[in-house]
Each structure stands twice: as C-alpha cells, then as structure tokens.
Amino acid sequence: MTTATLEKAAAADAPRKQKVILAEGNEAAALGVALARPDMVSVYPITPQSSLVEHLAKLIADGRMDADIVDAEGEHSVLSVLQGGALAGARTYTATCGPGLAFMFEPYFRTPGMRLPIVLTIVTRDGITPQSVWGGHQDAMTVREAGWIQVYCENVQEVLDTTVMAFKIAEHHDVMLPVNVCLDGNYLSYGASRVELPDQADVDEFMGEKDVNWHVALDPLRPMAVDPLTGGTTGKGPQTFVRYRKGQCRGMQNALAVIEEVHADWAKRIGRSFAPLVEEYRLEDAEFAIMTLGSMTGAAKDAIDEARDAGKKVGLIKIKTFSPFPVDALMKALAKVRALGVIDRSVGFRWNCGPMYQETLGVLYRLGRHIPSMSFIGGLAGADITIPHVHRVIADTEALLNGATAPTEPVWLNEKD
C-alpha cells in the first residue's frame, strides 16, 4: 500500500484525529478541494467527472465549503473564469476530462504562460473518436506538452491527499504553475474505498497564507498590463518572449523539488506519505521491472507480489509525477534493472507506442546503458488491466531479459478482450 503511517517523533506534532469515511474518487477529490479552501470553483459537467462537481456544489450548498461556484456554459469559460479569478487573487479549482479538456484547450495552454496556480482535476477519459465515455489516459497525455504539472493518483486516498497538496505545489513561489491531478475515470472516479479525512486545522496549518497573484494581477490598486504583445523581431521582442518561456521551464524544473518538499511536509503534518515523483516497488534486487501509471498500479503490484512468490526477480516503477518528467528519479530506478516493460493507458500515435514509454526512452538514452524495453498499451476506453494482463507484461519483459528481440510495435493488452 502507498499509505503508511509515519512514526511520530513528538506527540505535539501528531496529526489531529482523522475521520474515516467511505468515498468514491470523485467525492474524495471534492473533499480535498474543500479542505484547501478555494475562493472560486467553476464547473461544467462531463462523464465521468460529473459527480465530482455535484459533490462540490452540494458542499457549498450545505455551507461546508465557502467558495463562489460559477456554473459556466462550457469548459472553455470554466477555465477562463478561473483565470480571471486568479488574477484578482482567488484560489481556484475545476475538473474536467476528455472532450471537455479538448474544448478547454485554448485557455488551458495559456494558464501556465500566465503562471496562474489553478488546480484542475482530470478525471481521465479516453479520446474520441471512436466514441466512448470510459476511462483512459488519452486526454491528459494529449495535453502533456502544454506546460501544466501533471500528477497521477493510484487510489482514492491518494486522490484526496494529492488534491490538497496540488494547491500548495501550484502556489509555491518557485513554481507558480497550474496542476492537473489525474485520477482514472471509472476506476477511481466511481471506485469507493475507505478514506481518512484530514482534520481541517491540520490542513490549514499545512496550507499557510494564500498568495496567488503577487506576481501578476488585475487590480486597480496595483495597475499593470497583463500579457502585452511580445516576441517578433523588433526591439526587445525576442528576448522578452524567451525570458517568459525560460521562466516557465524553470518553474517546471523547480516543481520537482517542491513536489518532494510538499509531500514530505504532508507526511509530517498529516501522517501519510506517498512517493512524490517515482515510486519503486520491490525494485531493490530486481533484474527487470515494469512501469505503471495511475490506478493500474494496484493490480500490477499484486501481480508483482505473485511473480516474486514464483521466484521472478521483478520490480515495479510507478510514475506519480508525469509532468515535469522526473528524469533523475527515474534514472535512479532504471539503473537497477536490465529489462523494462512499460504499460500505458493511452496511445502515442507518432511513435506507435505508449506516450510514457516514449518519454522513458529519452531517460534510457541518458542512462548511457542499453536496457531492452517494450511498450504495452492497455486499459483503453475503460478496459480492465487485470492481474493476468500484468503477468503477460512480466513474462514478455522477462523474455527481453533473456535475450528476446524487443518488438517494434506495442503489445495491445486488451486486443482479444
């Protein structure tokens, strides 16, 4: 399990008592949002996100959350409203997925450029077409190059905890970037499990003072022109544009350390720790590894346990932080193994492999040592990635270890399901 209660050095630092509830991922996300006390949430329903925004609306209607809720007429406006709110100093939140995220893309791409620390949950859904309303990572993967921080959750508790942490990461002065908390549509959105609800006072202490528009504001008390035209070839155009873009890239890189710090702080104050960037599972003495993302990790860990019981020296590498890509942490993990199988829940059309696999190839190159590897694609449009599917991945990767030639095409795990 990713949840581990830390030893508490001093009783005074111990987290206050946490209420145990049963919650679906969407409800857990909404509860996490409420704990972070945003000023403004803007919503538009879409499957499988809808129950998340319904929970938010209910929390506000019941007086359990003090936020302005804007029922906008579409995702494009949802994010635009929040941009305005953030520029006026609001802590802001929304959630969407799939076609909604696609419709939102214009303001979506702009948000990190304006360095607005908006938190947006992607209740991940596969891309259309073929028409589908089911889970998959294609939506989040398609926008991975838009400059948002993207973290993927494994289970419902991690959804709740990460949602709160996302605000802290986004608003860190060294970062000032928006964050996507990705939770798997269907599996986590509707999957109910036991959740511990942190005490509000503990979260308030964790969050500290809100300060979201110190760097850019639309405020008559601090008049400034926001986002004037830059670039081109005249005057200071080229260097101005580069300064902004380079700053954005620096913010992304700074986020790697900040994500680790925030997770450590959360563990200290709330008593639960999660691997912030890359989780290594039974990797210490492994000869080969499989790589996972999101909720599939649960089944994959079970399969690893069974394979270990059968004497196979296999471990697991879970990516939590996908953007910025945790190159150093992943290199450290990959250095321990001699063959790798990567499971994606989405497709990289250009390289004919999974997108996470493609990203990993760059890290393997940097490692400077050849590790045979292959790409597996499963769980598209709500399909299951079961323990037997993962055993297939383990077997194929083990074959690589034993000298088999890596296929040039991905293995489609649900091809015959």
Add this chain to the structure above:
Amino acid sequence: MGRAYSTIAFDPAKCDGCGDCMKACAQAKTGTDDVARSRIQIYGRGDATEKDFELALCRQCADPKCVTVCPAGALNKDGTTGVIGWDASKCVDCLLCTVGCAYAGIALDETAGHVSKCDTCDGNPACVPACPHGALKYITTANIYNEVGDWEDLFAPGLAGCQGCNTELLMRHTLRRVGPDTVLATPPGCVPGMGSVGFNGTTGTKIPVFHPLLTNTAAMLAGIKRQYKRVGREVQALAIAGDGGASDVGFQSLSGAAERGEQMLFMVVDNEGYMNTGMQRSSCTPYGAWTSTTPVGETSRGKTQDAKNLPLIMVNHRCAYVATASTAYMEDLYEKLDKAIAASKTGFAYLHVYSPCTTGWRFPSNLNMEVARKAVETNFVMLWEYTPQEGLHFTKSVDNPLPVTDYLKAMGRFRHLEPEQVEHIQKKVVENQKFVERMTEHAHVG
C-alpha cells in the same frame, strides 16, 4: 482646460431655402413675419442651383472680431454661455461690428434702427425646430467636454490607431467616464492593436488592462469581478471588444455571462468585421459589403448574407441593460454609458457602439463622424435602449430617414453594389426598423 459652448450647426445639403427658420426667428425676436429682421439669414449663392444655400448667422466665435472692433464696449462674450451679447445702452451705432464679422452674423435691423444678432434664444433657438428638413441643429455636446474634459484620459497619447479612428475616440471617452477603479479587458482586435495592452513591456493604458482570448472575454471578466465582490471591493469590470470576437467566436462566452447576469459592462465596438487582422468578414458585416474574405470579383459582389443583429440577441438574454449607440450622438452615448455603468453594478450591461472604420470601410479619415451620422439618419443603424423594467424604446427616432444610398455612397466598401443589391439593403433597413418598432410596441418587458 478651456470651456466649450453649444452652437447652432447648419447642413447646407439638407437646406432647400424655404425660409421657415427666418420666419421663426423674426417671430421670436420681433413679433413680426418680417424675415428681413431675422437674425438668421439663408442666402442662395450667386446663380444658385436649387440646393445651394449659405448661412449668415453669428457663430459666437471664440475670438470674436465684432467684439474687438467695437469702440464702445457694447459687445461682449459671456464666459458661461459663450453667447456674444449686445448692449443697446453702450452701442453708438457705428456699424463697425458688421464690417468686422466674416459671417454676416451681426447686421443692421433697419426697422429697429440698430444692429441685431443671434443670442441662441437663451439656449433654445427658435429657428432649429422650425426647420422641416433637419438642416439646423443645436449642438450641445460641449456640455460633455465641459464636464469630462478635465478628467484624466486613461489611455496614453499617441496610440497607434488608424488616422481618424472612431474607436480610439470611444475608448478615451469611455475610460474617462468609468475612471481608474476599473479592470479593462481588450480582446484581440483593433483596441489592443493600437496599443492598449502594449508591446514588449510598454502599455497604452493607465488602469489594469489585459488581453483575454478572442473567445473568453466575458468569462475572464466575470471571474475577476466575482473575486472582488467576494472580498468586498468595488471594481468596475469593463470589456471593450470588437464585433467579431463578440458575435462570432466569443459569442458563447458572452451569452453565458449574460445569462448568468455577471456584473460587468460589455461594450462592443462594431466596425462590422475583423478590421485589425486585415478587414475580414464577421457575422456583423452587412450584406453587400466588400471585405477581404468577401471580395468583389467576376462571380462575387461582396457579402451575401445580412448582418447578425447582436444587440437584439442580447435583449433576448434579458440583460440588466442593452443599448445601441453611436459616437455621432455623443450625448445619447454618454447617457447610455451612465445607465450601463449603473446597471453593471447589479447585472450584465451591454452597449453596442457602431464604429465606422475609415481604413476597412474605405472612406477619407476626416469623414468618420459624417459616416456615423448618416448611418443613423438612414436608419441603417437604430439607436435604442432596453431594460427589463421598461422594455425597448428608441432614443433617437428617425421618422423620415434619408435613402440608404446616402449612407452607402459615402464609402468604398459598397462602391460595387448593383441596383438590386441596393434595393435589398433598403428593403432590409425598412424591415429592421419595423422589427424593432414592433418590439417597442410590445414594450418587450420580460
């Protein structure tokens, strides 16, 4: 800043020399029908054709020669009204003033035995309403200048608008009126194109200003306004957007914000196309107009569809306030601006300002006001306002509109029109007028 004064203006194109103005003046000032004693005189020019008349009338000059030449101090300009007054008790009947005036604005009244001149009937000139053709107007927009002239112009001088740009004028007036406690959204188009948000670190605006996307102006402003409301701060949310961003790609965001009653003033500067990007067609472009995407060629004679009537669509959102306006009718515009600002404190206010584009519509840059005025005088553009409480009513009704050709011929974008196209436009003008009239009859209270 100096003071401006109201004045009587004369449009020779509308004068047929009927002399009704002179009769009214003679009645008002002498109690007779003796037009020779009228202080306004209309003269035919030399071998005058039927419509070629000149005005002899006191211009109430800022630097009056009559006053300078008077040896007796009988003529004086009133600092408050601007009217040049004549004092009979001081006049020595030397008539030097009649020689000094270049406009024949002061002349000998032979019956009375001394000079006489226009005193604007104390600001209510009898000649103006007497004119059956609208050739005389009493222009009172000086009041606006006197009121707001000293207020800070919140746009920087020297913005990069085209020469004679109507929108720049509108921006300067609007920002003077809303004042500094404002956040201004200027979506891509002419307004940021002339430097309102700025380039590479400079800005053209002295208040908080930003580029929204072309598509999300109303939504972004809504977010800003809501947050200030949440923290209890009074901040005016203002958009100055082009017709393209409002009626086409930004329409969803506009409609959504209006439906939710977001508290803002959304001003559309309608120059009937994407003028900043090179004069492409928008859904507000009128039928027949040349644009760079509805060009005139062998098989094409301009836009083939009628314009979308965006302000009427906004009425159907039951906004707190909706109005159309024109910079050629500044007092009307200012009244609407005031009402729109007030309405935006509690709901969505929408102001649609017709803004002739000298570059894109192809007319000389000194004719902007003339083109804007002709649009209203032909009913091509109608000025009205709407509130949910009082429904829709005209603020400037044109009962005897000029033929639409008077408007169309003023600019190059309609130069190619075939007679049947002109006929179509004239028919649509009448239809549109009837359509809006029906809405006024039903009061459209919602």
